[in-house]
Amino acid sequence: xxxxxxxxxxxxxxxxxxxxxxxxxxxxxxxxxxxxxxxxxxxxxxxxxxxxxxxxxxxxxxxxxxxxxxxxxxxxxxxxxxxxxxxxxxxxxxxxxxxxxxxxxxxxxxxxxxxxxxxxxxxxxxxxxxxxxxxxxxxxxxxxxxxxxxxxxxxxxxxxxxxxxxxxxxxxxxxxxxxxxxxxxxxxxxxxxxxxxxxxxxxxxxxxxxxxxxxxxxxxxxxxxxxxxxxxxxxxxxxxxxxxxxxxxxxxxxxxxxxxxxxxxxxxxxxxxxxxxxxxxxxxxxxxxxxxxxxxxxxxxxxxxxxxxxxxxxxxxx
Amino acid sequence: xxxxxxxxxxxxxxxxxxxxxxxxxxxxxxxxxxxxxxxxxxxxxxxxxxxxxxxxxxxxxxxxxxxxxxxxxxxxxxxxxxxxxxxxxxxxxxxxxxxxxxxxxxxxxxxxxxxxxxxxxxxxxxxxxxxxxxxxxxxxxxxxxxxxxxxxxxxxxxxxxxxxxxxxxxxxxxxxxxxxxxxxxxxxxxxxxxxxxxxxxxxxxxxxxxxxxxxxxxxxxxxxxxxxxxxxxxxxxxxxxxxxxxxxxxxxxxxxxxxxxxxxxxxxxxxx
Numbered sequence: 001x002x003x004x005x006x007x008x009x010x011x012x013x014x015x016x017x018x019x020x021x022x023x024x025x026x027x028x029x030x031x032x033x034x035x036x037x038x039x040x041x042x043x044x045x046x047x048x049x050x051x052x053x054x055x056x057x058x059x060x061x062x063x064x065x066x067x068x069x070x071x072x073x074x075x076x077x078x079x080x081x082x083x084x085x086x087x088x089x090x091x092x093x094x095x096x097x098x099x100x101x102x103x104x105x106x107x108x109x110x111x112x113x114x115x116x117x118x119x120x121x122x123x124x125x126x127x128x129x130x131x132x133x134x135x136x137x138x139x140x141x142x143x144x145x146x147x148x149x150x151x152x153x154x155x156x157x158x159x160x161x162x163x164x165x166x167x168x169x170x171x172x173x174x175x176x177x178x179x180x181x182x183x184x185x186x187x188x189x190x191x192x193x194x195x196x197x198x199x200x201x202x203x204x205x206x207x208x209x210x211x212x213x214x215x216x217x218x219x220x221x222x223x224x225x226x227x228x229x230x231x232x233x234x235x236x237x238x239x240x241x242x243x244x245x246x247x248x249x250x251x252x253x254x255x256x257x258x259x260x261x262x263x264x265x266x267x268x269x270x271x272x273x274x275x276x277x278x279x280x281x282x283x284x285x286x287x288x289x290x291x292x293x294x295x296x297x298x299x300x301x302x303x304x305x306x307x308x309x310x311x312x313x314x315x316x317x318x
Numbered sequence: 319x320x321x322x323x324x325x326x327x328x329x330x331x332x333x334x335x336x337x338x339x340x341x342x343x344x345x346x347x348x349x350x351x352x353x354x355x356x357x358x359x360x361x362x363x364x365x366x367x368x369x370x371x372x373x374x375x376x377x378x379x380x381x382x383x384x385x386x387x388x389x390x391x392x393x394x395x396x397x398x399x400x401x402x403x404x405x406x407x408x409x410x411x412x413x414x415x416x417x418x419x420x421x422x423x424x425x426x427x428x429x430x431x432x433x434x435x436x437x438x439x440x441x442x443x444x445x446x447x448x449x450x451x452x453x454x455x456x457x458x459x460x461x462x463x464x465x466x467x468x469x470x471x472x473x474x475x476x477x478x479x480x481x482x483x484x485x486x487x488x489x490x491x492x493x494x495x496x497x498x499x500x501x502x503x504x505x506x507x508x509x510x511x512x513x514x515x516x517x518x519x520x521x522x523x524x525x526x527x528x529x530x531x532x533x534x535x536x537x538x539x540x541x542x543x544x545x546x547x548x549x550x551x552x553x554x555x556x557x558x559x560x561x562x563x564x565x566x567x568x569x570x571x572x573x574x575x576x577x578x579x580x581x582x583x584x585x586x587x588x589x590x
Contacts, residue, residue: 001476010471014455037414037417038414040405040408040412041420042470043404044424047464055435059435064553069440107584130329136337139569143540143564144565147338147547147561148339148343148543151557151558152339157354159354166358193336226321253431254432255496256432257522257540275433278437282436299430306429
C-alpha cells in the first residue's frame with residue numbers, strides 16, 4: 001500500500017504508459033489497445049452526453065422561451081429573458097451579492113485554512129486527533145450544519161446570543177438571520193466554518209513536502225521567522241493557494257444550500273445570491289425561461305473562471 | 319517550551335471553534351424539550367434523556383427518510399464508481415485522441431452549478447418518467463459524482479507504477495485482465511476514499527432531492543429533515559437527534575479512511 005503517494009501532489013508519471021506497452025506488440029495489438037481506451041471511455045461519455053451535455057443544451061434553449069413549469073412547450077421569445085435580466089436591478093444586486101459572498105467566504109477560508117494548516121504542521125501531542133476533528137465541519141451533512149446553526153443563532157434561546165450578552169459584547173440578543181445587516185455575515189460565517197477544512201487538508205499536504213533544508217539554509221543565512229515564512233513557506237504554497245482559491249470561488253459562487261436553507265435569500269433580499277434567484281424564478285414563480293437565463297449567465301461566468309484556471313495549469317506545466 | 323504552549327493554546331481555540339456546534343448538537347439531542355429553551359442554557363444536560371431518539375423513529379418518518387437516502391446514495395455511488403473507474407483508467411493509461419480535452423470537460427462538468435442543471439433535468443425527467451423515482455435521483459447525482467470519480471481516480475491510476483501491469487502482460491495477461499488483477503487491488507484504498515466522497519456529496523445534496531421527488535414516501539433525508547423545522551412548534555431536541563444521526567454514517571466513514579483523505583480531496587487537480 002505504501003506506493004500510494006497522494007496524487008494531489010503528484011504529476012502524471014505514468015502518462016506515457018500508453019506508449020506501445022510491451023516490445024512484442026504488433027500493429028494490431030496497438031490498434032486494439034487504442035480501441036480498448038475508447039471502449040473504456042464510452043460509458044462515461046454516454047452518461048455525460050445524456051445527463052450533462054443534452055440538459056445543458058436544453059437549458060440554453062429554454063432560456064429563449066417563455067415557459068411555465070406545467071407548459072409542455074413554451075413560446076419562443078428570443079432574447080427577451082436576457083433583456084429582462086440585464087435591465088433588472090434585482091439581477092445586478094444578486095450578481096454583486098454572489099461575488100461578495102464568494103469573495104469574502106473564500107478569502108476567509110483561505111486565511112483561516114492556511115493558518116490552521118500551519119498550526120497542525122507543528123509537532124505536538126494529540127495532533128492527529130485534532131487533525132481528524134478539524135475535518136468534521138466538512139464531512140457533516142449540510143442540512144445538519146444548517147439546523148445546528150439555526151439553533152445556535154436563535155434570538156430567544158440561542159447559546160451564541162447568550163454568550164455574547166453575558167460577556168458584554170452586545171447589550172441584547174440579536175436576531176442574526178432575520179436582520180438585513182447581520183444575515184449576510186451570519187451565512188458567511190457558516191460558509192467559512194463548513195468549508196475551511198478543505199483548505200487545511202490541501203495546504204497541509206503541500207507543507208509536508210517542502211524540503212526542510214530550505215529552512216536550514218535560510219536559518220544559517222540569518223533569516224528571521226517572518227522572513228522564512230514569507231520567502232519559503234508562502235512562496236512554496238502560493239500556487240496551491242491560487243488553485244484552491246479559484247476552485248473554492250466557483251464552488252461558493254454556485255453554492256445554493258447554505259444560504260437558501262438559512263435565510264431563503266432574505267431578509268429583504270439581503271442574501272439573494274444568483275442560485276437562489278434561479279430557484280425563485282423557476283420554482284417560486286414557475287418562470288422556467290427566466291430561471292434558465294440566469295443559470296446560463298452563471299455558466300458563462302464559470303467558463304470564464306475555468307479558462308483562467310486552465311491557462312494557469314498550462315503555464316505551470318511549461 | 320513557550321512555543322509549544324502557544325501551539326496548544328491555538329489548538330484549543332481551534333477545537334472550540336470547530337467542535338462547539340457539534341458538541342451543542344449532540345448535547346441538545348440529549349436534553350428534554352423544556353430544558354432546550356432554558357435561559358441560561360445548560361452546558362451539560364441537567365436531565366439526560368434518549369426520548370428524542372425514540373420519538374424520531376416512533377413519531378416521525380425519519381427511518382424511512384434515512385433508508386431512502388441510503389438507497390439513492392449507494393446506487394449513485396456504485397454507478398459512478400463503475401463507470402468512472404473504467405473511464406479514469408483509460409484517461410490515465412491510453413493515448414486516446416482528444417483525451418486532454420475530455421479530461422478538461424470532465425473537470426468543467428464537476429464545476430457545473432446545480433442551479434443550471436436542475437431546470438432541464440426536471441423537464442426531461444418528467445418526460446421520461448424519472449421524477450419521483452430513486453433511480454432518477456441517483457442518475458441526477460451522477461452529474462457531479464461521475465466527474466469527481468473520474469478526476470480523482472485518473473490521478474490515482476497515474477500514480478500506480480505501470481511496471482506491474484507490463485509484467486503481468488508479459489506473463490500473458492490481457493489489458494483488462496491486468497486492470498482487474500493487478501491495478502484494481504492496488505487502487506482499493508483510493509477507490510474506497512473516492513467512493514466515500516461521492517457518497518458524501520450525494521448524502522448532502524438538497525436541491526435535486528427537493529425538486530425531483532415530490533412523493534412523501536420517496537423523500538430523502540435533506541428535504542425531509544428541513545420539513546421538521548417548519549412545523550408550528552419546533553422541537554429542537556428531536557431535530558438535533560436527527561442531525562446527529564444523519565452525521566453518523568459520514569463520521570464513521572471518515573474515521574475509517576482518514577489516512578487516504580488527501581486522495582479524495584485532491585479533486586479538482588490541485589497539483590503540487
